[in-house]
Amino acid sequence: MAAMTNEDLRKAGLKVTVPRLKILEILERSPQRHMSAEDIYRHLLESDKEVGLATVYRVLTQFEAAGLITRHNFEGGHSVFEINAGEHHDHLVCINCGIVEEFFDGIIEQRQQAIADKLGFSITGHALTIYGMCLHANDGKCPRRK
Amino acid sequence: MAAMTNEDLRKAGLKVTVPRLKILEILERSPQRHMSAEDIYRHLLESDKEVGLATVYRVLTQFEAAGLITRHNFEGGHSVFEINAGEHHDHLVCINCGIVEEFFDGIIEQRQQAIADKLGFSITGHALTIYGMCLHANDGKCPRRK
């Protein structure tokens, strides 16, 4: 299935190039599922080939348009990206250590649809992020502190 | 009650100054409830006294810390602010014309709390924004097009 990657790119009308493959690979393999453009850029620098930061942004934008990845605008002015592995979900972010948990709630999804219907909107997307402190935030022992 | 304003500022440990009063006034009086720092800055320029854009940002940040206003990070890299008039609510933004509708749904709020409990987070805040097209978006007749 890793071989599907090239096909995915072609289907999106994108040439299969080294930067694109590397970026996809990083997004797939990194234990950190939510990465900023800078994060990805840094990972790229650690490997051989040099890739420009501008290319990272261009590629991420194209991937998003192609539906391969999703962009999230968390608080703090920068975006993070994650590979579209399967089903939609929302996020819970610890304001102390920055860890991101994912969740999905069918009832919330239903209610959103109902609200949009009532107000005459056709939904194109939504962003639900809960901010809070994870269990260990208070005692300074956040296990996955950044 | 408009006279309360000064008191609100003092309670927040902020001196009562012209820029602060003007900014509060704009936030209270503008028909557009959700304004960016730039929006507010432009309104200020139209009145007599010159206020720097830097001051707008500083004051907005202080107001947010004081709980007088709320900052929202909608898509597109800039923030908008709104006065805290009463109850919490979430937003529905038309990606075509930019109008912002507000809504509140008790069930969604409940579900969020339940999810946070299950994952061991204590909620400090949340951002739920539904993006979509309002009824008139499709025919190019968006009534309140920006």
Place this chain on the structure above:
DNA sequence: ATGTATGCAAAACATTTGCACCTGG
């Protein structure tokens, strides 16, 4: 008086764009 606030200009970021060169199909 005196600690805060402000204005201005410059800095700091995140992201985008122009352009000459490179590369995949």
Place this chain on the structure above:
DNA sequence: CCAGGTGCAAATGTTTTGCATACAT
């Protein structure tokens, strides 16, 4: 070969900061 992709540097848009001056209490 040639359209599309890339790197680099410069441009953008937003928000922050340093510093000398002005103001509220």
